[in-house]
Each structure stands twice: as C-alpha cells, then as structure tokens.
Amino acid sequence: IYPRSAQRRGVQGYCIVEYTVTKNGSTRDSKAIDCDPQGYFEKASVKASLKYKYNPRVVVGEPTEVAGVRNKFTYTLEQ
Secondary structure, eight states, X not given: OOOHHHHHHTOOEEEEEEEEEOTTSOEEEEEEEEEESTTTSHHHXXXXXXXXXXXXXXXXXXXXXXXXXXXXXXXXXXX
C-alpha cells in the first residue's frame, strides 16, 4: 500500500529490505537497509515483506533458513 504521506506530497522512490526466509518459507527479521527518500517507504516495505511466502531452500533433503535475502520495493505514482 502506497504510504499516504508520500502520496499526498507526490513523493516517489524505493526501499530495499533485507530479511530471513525461514524453513517453512515465511519471512522474519525484516529491516529496511536503503530507502530513497528516507522516512517515507520504510514501514510499508517492511510490512509488505513480512507477508511474502517462498519455497524454502532445500539442502540434502532438508529445508534450511536463508538469511540476507533482499528485495527492492519501487514506489511510483500514476501520471
């Protein structure tokens, strides 16, 4: 969801979020690591990343956690 404060001001940008994908494919420990401009997109990006679901990485037949997964959220307004 586009942050209201950014939308009202016509602010566009991006936010890179880093998190861990757990053994069951959910995400945890999400944190914003690079956002431009700062102060607009961090909360929405972290919240969105915690809803992601992945197929877990399987090593030697066992699901394993993967730390340091990154995703870039881009925020643009329709013209």
